[in-house]
Amino acid sequence: MSDLKKSLFTGEQTKAIHAGETPDAVSGASAPNLVMSTTFVVDTEAGFSVESMEDGAYVYSRWGNPTVHQLEEKLAVLENAETAVAFASGMGAISTLLFHLLKAGDHAVISDVAYAALSEITNEMIPGLGIEITKVNTSDLEAVRNAMRPNTRLVYVETPCNPLLRLTDLAAVAGIVRRSGAKLAVDSTFATPLATRPLELGADFVIHSLTKYLGGHGDALGGAILGRKEDLAPLRRKTSIRLGGCLSPFNAWLIMRGLATFPIRMRVHQENALQVATFLEQHPKIRNVIYPGLPSHPQYELAKRQMKNFSGMITFRMENGREQAARLAGKLQIIHYAVSLGHHRSLIFYLNGRDLLETSFKLSTREQQQSWDDYAGEGIFRLSVGLEDATDLISDLQQALDD
DSSP: OOHHHHHTOOSHHHHHHHTTOOOOTTTOOSSOOOOOOSBOOOOTTTOOOGGGGGGTOOSBTTTOOHHHHHHHHHHHHHHTOSEEEEESSHHHHHHHHHHHHOOTTOEEEEESSSOHHHHHHHHTTTGGGTOEEEEEOTTOHHHHHHHOOTTEEEEEEESSOTTTOOOOOHHHHHHHHHHHTOEEEEEOTTTOTTTOOGGGGTOSEEEEETTTTTTOSSSOOOEEEEEOHHHHHHIIIIIIHHHTOOOOHHHHHHHHHHHTTHHHHHHHHHHHHHHHHHHHHHOTTEEEEEOTTSTTSTTHHHHHHHOSSOOSEEEEEETTHHHHHHHHHHHOSSSEEOSOOOSSSOEEEEEEHHHHHHHTOOOOSHHHHHHHHHHTTTEEEEEEOOSSOHHHHHHHHHHHHHO
16 A cells, blocks of 8 residues: 555545555456455465565465455554454454463463453463463552562453443553553453554554454454554464464455444444433433443543543443343344344343353452442443434333333
């Protein structure tokens, strides 16, 4: 891509549509090609090295694929990163980063509440390899500072965290991590590049589940790590290729198609979520609502400073949550009772606190338990507000809540 063309990418929507894409040189096709080949004809004189993939040389799709590379370029522009590596899922990206950075004798600081599969792998598998893990509430800067050790190699933050929607001050944490010589990784799936760019706040790596807001349509799994080339080139060469969690070109193509409308979608997600959150906050059956765009959010000032878009995720609590979940699942007509998030359609699911604390978030201190109780208590509903008309979503919730 020419420097001139890159200089024209000033708007988020322009970036989402054009970054990483050029008309096909042979056919003139405007839309990006879908290259499903697993293997490529190689120039015997030129030879091949994994490093040459950065220059567009392809041999085998586990090592690199033109369609996947287009997606990686687009993601890098949106996140203002030097480069990106795509994976078959968000968890594929997370696992690769952990296995690449950590070895026996190392120590990592991990958000005590984060994506459940991350929590579980750092409860069991990673410590089983001789790697020490300390779980902390990363919104508590003193807790992060106290957790750092001479052998700390990684601090892993998720903001807003899943499912509490608790925030972490990334610039402040980056300062702590930088002084220790460790690396800072940030899962920014809930925020997206339209809200927060962690690299600009001092992070070394950004992780996204492309399955969620970036793909946006609930039809393609994917994940990505973004950062500096000097960090990600060896990650691709030494770990990603060997673990084999490569993204399907077809899924890459679907995610690129979704990204074309990404900024537009995020504006509607936020507009709808704010209306729905305001409705829920005023409903007599709702105990409390957590949404970064509401003044009632405990970290509203940080949200305004760190997030340019408040996204479409809401959590709320009700009395007898488990029983109410069965009621809502049976009565909601527009909103689907289903897991996942960030899709064009609205999704809701009840997360039982006791189950999560036993299987995923094994909180170890009184302060951690208190923070969980403040946000979630015995359990919360996680509502991913989609792109339907907000008035219809509110009507659907009202008829399900009021009957």
